[in-house]
Amino acid sequence: MNFDFSDDQKQLRDQARKFLAEKCSPKAVRVVLDGKAPYDKELWKGLAEMGFLGVAIPEEFGGAGAGHLELCVISEEMGRANAPVPFSSTVYLAAEALLIAGSDAQKKKWLPAIASGDAIGTLALFEGKGNPSPKNVKLTAANGVLNGVKKPVADGAIADFAVVAARNGSSGRDSDISLFLVDLKAGGIEVKSLTNLDPTRGQAEITFKDAKAEPLGAAGDGWSILTQVLDRAAVLCAFEQVGGSDRALEMGRDYALDRIAFGRQIGSFQAVKHMLADMYVSATLARSNSYYGAWALSTNAAELPEAAAAARISATQAFQHCAKNNIQVHGGMGFTWEFDCHMYYRRANAMALGLGSLSYWEDQLIDRMRKKNAA
Amino acid sequence: MNFDDTPQEAEFRATARTWIGANAPKQYEEELRKSSLGRTVLKNADILEVAKAWQKKKADAGWACLHWPKEYGGRGSSPIERVIWQQEEGPFGQLSRMFIIGHGMCGPTMMAFAREEHKRTYLPPLASGEKVWCQLFSEPAGGSDVAGLRTRAEKDGDDWVINGQKIWTSGAHYSDYGILLTRTDPTVPKHKGLTMFFLDMKSPGVEVRPIKQASGASDFNEVYFTNVRIPDHQRLGEVGDGWNVSLTTLMNERSAIGAAVSTGFPELFEYCSSLMLDDGPAIEDRAVRSKLANWAVKASGLKYTSMRAISALSKGERPGPENSIGKLVAGSMIQDVATYGLDLQGASGVVSGPEDAELAGRFQAMLLRAPGTRVEGGTDEIMRNIIAERVLGLPGDIRVDKDVPFNKIPTKGRG
Numbered sequence: 001m002n003f004d005f006s007d008d009q010k011q012l013r014d015q016a017r018k019f020l021a022e023k024c025s026p027k028a029v030r031v032v033l034d035g036k037a038p039y040d041k042e043l044w045k046g047l048a049e050m051g052f053l054g055v056a057i058p059e060e061f062g063g064a065g066a067g068h069l070e071l072c073v074i075s076e077e078m079g080r081a082n083a084p085v086p087f088s089s090t091v092y093l094a095a096e097a098l099l100i101a102g103s104d105a106q107k108k109k110w111l112p113a114i115a116s117g118d119a120i121g122t123l124a125l126f127e128g129k130g131n132p133s134p135k136n137v138k139l140t141a142a143n144g145v146l147n148g149v150k151k152p153v154a155d156g157a158i159a160d161f162a163v164v165a166a167r168n169g170s171s172g173r174d175s176d177i178s179l180f181l182v183d184l185k186a187g188g189i190e191v192k193s194l195t196n197l198d199p200t201r202g203q204a205e206i207t208f209k210d211a212k213a214e215p216l217g218a219a220g221d222g223w224s225i226l227t228q229v230l231d232r233a234a235v236l237c238a239f240e241q242v243g244g245s246d247r248a249l250e251m252g253r254d255y256a257l258d259r260i261a262f263g264r265q266i267g268s269f270q271a272v273k274h275m276l277a278d279m280y281v282s283a284t285l286a287r288s289n290s291y292y293g294a295w296a297l298s299t300n301a302a303e304l305p306e307a308a309a310a311a312r313i314s315a316t317q318a319f320q321h322c323a324k325n326n327i328q329v330h331g332g333m334g335f336t337w338e339f340d341c342h343m344y345y346r347r348a349n350a351m352a353l354g355l356g357s358l359s360y361w362e363d364q365l366i367d368r369m370r371k372k373n374a375a
Numbered sequence: 376m377n378f379d380d381t382p383q384e385a386e387f388r389a390t391a392r393t394w395i396g397a398n399a400p401k402q403y404e405e406e407l408r409k410s411s412l413g414r415t416v417l418k419n420a421d422i423l424e425v426a427k428a429w430q431k432k433k434a435d436a437g438w439a440c441l442h443w444p445k446e447y448g449g450r451g452s453s454p455i456e457r458v459i460w461q462q463e464e465g466p467f468g469q470l471s472r473m474f475i476i477g478h479g480m481c482g483p484t485m486m487a488f489a490r491e492e493h494k495r496t497y498l499p500p501l502a503s504g505e506k507v508w509c510q511l512f513s514e515p516a517g518g519s520d521v522a523g524l525r526t527r528a529e530k531d532g533d534d535w536v537i538n539g540q541k542i543w544t545s546g547a548h549y550s551d552y553g554i555l556l557t558r559t560d561p562t563v564p565k566h567k568g569l570t571m572f573f574l575d576m577k578s579p580g581v582e583v584r585p586i587k588q589a590s591g592a593s594d595f596n597e598v599y600f601t602n603v604r605i606p607d608h609q610r611l612g613e614v615g616d617g618w619n620v621s622l623t624t625l626m627n628e629r630s631a632i633g634a635a636v637s638t639g640f641p642e643l644f645e646y647c648s649s650l651m652l653d654d655g656p657a658i659e660d661r662a663v664r665s666k667l668a669n670w671a672v673k674a675s676g677l678k679y680t681s682m683r684a685i686s687a688l689s690k691g692e693r694p695g696p697e698n699s700i701g702k703l704v705a706g707s708m709i710q711d712v713a714t715y716g717l718d719l720q721g722a723s724g725v726v727s728g729p730e731d732a733e734l735a736g737r738f739q740a741m742l743l744r745a746p747g748t749r750v751e752g753g754t755d756e757i758m759r760n761i762i763a764e765r766v767l768g769l770p771g772d773i774r775v776d777k778d779v780p781f782n783k784i785p786t787k788g789r790g
């Protein structure tokens with residue numbers, strides 16, 4: 001047994017952390033936060049040059065072919081830096097869907113473009129209120145075109161292509177759902193940006209009017225592919241959340257050491273110490289659950305569905321917990337736009353919803369544990 | 376990152392499994408499995424006798440205290456082999472709870488501070504369960520504030536003479552030896568005047584009085600010392616260095632207890648899987664599922680945190696203060712899980728007898744034992760202090776007694 005990242009993987013983490021510290025300072029994040037750019041283009045290019053966008057994409061498709069453990073390591077750093085780039089939608093969702101279900105031609109077309117930073121991808125799944133469920137997919141596919149509205153679509157306003165979940169049957173079964181690849185720059189697409197909790201990662205509404213689409217994977221396989229994509233993304237997002245949790249904890253700790261009240265460092269008050277200790281506890285539990293998810297993801301283990309749900313829940317809770325208490329430790333300063341605390345608070349709460357909310361994943365976890373126990 | 380056994384680990388596992396299969400006291404397996412929480416009791420046998428017999432059998436075949444050196448009665452195993460053993464030992468591992476203080480705390484302290492001849496004399500019978508040890512630290516005046524203890528040790532020739540009182544001493548009523556923290560100099564600040572010893576619990580002047588606990592059981596005791604003589608060669612560490620020595624014990628205590636605390640989650644999940652509520656199966660109820668999911672990720676988080684710690688250990692890293700999280704999280708979790716298990720039982724949850732209660736009264740037993748878990752081996756608050764100060768580097772609490780001679784520190788809060 002060896003339940004840790006390897007030395008090479010840790011080296012990669014250091015490299016990513018150093019790179020992001022330089023290229024993705026809070027000041028850089030604020031350019032996007034303040035609405036002066038839809039995402040950090042230069043950072044995106046830099047990430048591509050470092051090989052980070054294609055780290056888990058096989059070499060034959062233009063990637064580094066390193067693997068998913070390496071991607072986990074990078075994801076953690078993306079979360080720690082609160083990077084304002086469409087990393088999760090492109091790399092965890094679009095690229096993974098292509099890897100799982102894409103034809104050779106589709107992979108050849110999009111994966112190298114993702115790895116080089118030339119294409120931004122996303123997953124168009126949600127249609128208003130509700131969590132991932134075949135029932136909630138109303139957008140229709142017929143005769144090679146899509147009709148309907150997707151919202152919210154993460155990074156939808158800047159994406160070049162989308163993996164779209166559509167209905168092409170009325171049997172009432174999961175097999176009514178199929179996936180399609182859509183070039184968002186082609187005709188029949190209308191995109192509207194939506195105001196959202198976390199402006200460092202945009203959300204959009206996309207209207208499809210007889211939009212041309214090519215099938216991704218076999219007809220009727222859509223839901224089973226999506227489930228796999230969401231599970232894999234849950235682990236990768238968990239690492240971003242762990243990175244964010246750690247950063248929020250660190251910010252709180254540093255402030256508690258600097259700020260003086262009643263003639264003492266506020267970090268010497270037990271109420272504050274204990275709040276920070278509890279942040280450490282939730283971040284640690286989340287990290288450990290995520291490591292297990294990383295193992296399951298990288299080995300494609302049968303445990304992946306359960307491990308992914310556990311990592312998702314644990315990391316979502318930890319990031320929300322650390323982000324909100326980081327503000328509390330900072331007092332009034334924490335509630336200013338000027339301090340960075342709210343960037344993590346926004347990101348934590350936006351990420352808590354992106355792949356489906358906590359209650360959805362709680363249901364998934366219990367269903368999966370039951371299935372395992374029954375087996 | 377992998378969970379596979381290496382070829383050596385696989386071989387170790389196979390050997391352990393075969394040996395356990397052939398030697399474990401199988402007649403108690405079912406009972407041990409069922410009483411995995413709250414309290415381990417055997418209906419028709421003395422648990423201490425059963426535990427001692429199993430430990431002795433293990434020791435004779437080289438399976439006792441796996442990570443201890445061979446010359447002290449151990450096996451010299453790697454931390455991972457220790458985990459493999461625990462996995463294979465299964466419910467029989469519960470029998471070693473009787474020895475957790477001796478094996479987890481007293482043994483390591485002896486190894487670090489006793490003379491070589493004492494280690495060779497006292498450690499093998501401790502490892503084999505023939506002799507049981509207890510830890511005599513806490514006093515009415517010094518629990519969280521261990522260094523506030525008042526039991527005196529005074530030098531008299533080659534001996535030390537002990538007078539005072541300990542409290543909450545687990546297992547003292549069946550212990551053969553104990554490690555004892557005393558005050559040898561009350562005129563210096565409290566941390567500087569302490570000295571550690573080990574002693575024979577049958578020494579004249581030692582009196583053990585069991586205390587009835589809130590749970591109804593009597594696992595801990597008061598221990599009174601009246602002119603008890605301990606030879607100087609049984610001193611552990613230097614005179615006045617007892618605080619340092621006790622830190623070794625306390626560090627080990629955190630990992631030993633932390634690793635042993637159960638969360639109650641597997642039991643609750645199993646219970647909910649078959650329980651019918653008024654409007655359907657519990658496991659299909661939204662509120663139940665949400666609770667279960669929240670505890671599931673805590674339980675798995677703890678499990679994988681300890682696996683990470685073991686991986687670090689096996690690479691030669693030392694166990695650190697981060698081990699405090701196990702007991703901190705599991706302690707309140709088991710209390711909450713038990714409360715919820717009873718809530719699900721409705722009004723009948725109040726019945727607690729093993730014969731009449733649901734699930735043989737396991738949640739009731741857990742509920743009544745849980746408050747102790749949150750106190751023993753350092754309270755939740757002390758655990759949080761440790762994490763805040765030693766892991767996160769926050770300032771220590773303000774100590775008003777820091778530079779004050781011990782005998783000048785006030786002893787009562789209100790007049």
Ligand SMILES: Cc1cc2nc3c(=O)[nH]c(=O)nc-3n(C[C@H](O)[C@H](O)[C@H](O)COP(=O)(O)OP(=O)(O)OC[C@H]3O[C@@H](n4cnc5c(N)ncnc54)[C@H](O)[C@@H]3O)c2cc1C
Nearest residue numbers: 510511512513518519543544545747750751752753754756
């Ligand atoms: C089941 C059980 C078994 C035990 N076994 C043993 C044993 O074998 N050997 C042994 O030596 N001892 C043993 N103990 C004693 C145990 O270590 C002490 O009870 C424990 O350390 C707490 O000390 P106390 O009881 O004096 O509580 P106190 O220290 O009086 O604590 C009372 C309250 O004050 C809080 N408090 C105290 N100091 C601080 C602080 N600095 N900051 C914040 N809050 C604080 C505590 O958290 C607690 O809530 C056992 C206890 C139990 C319950």
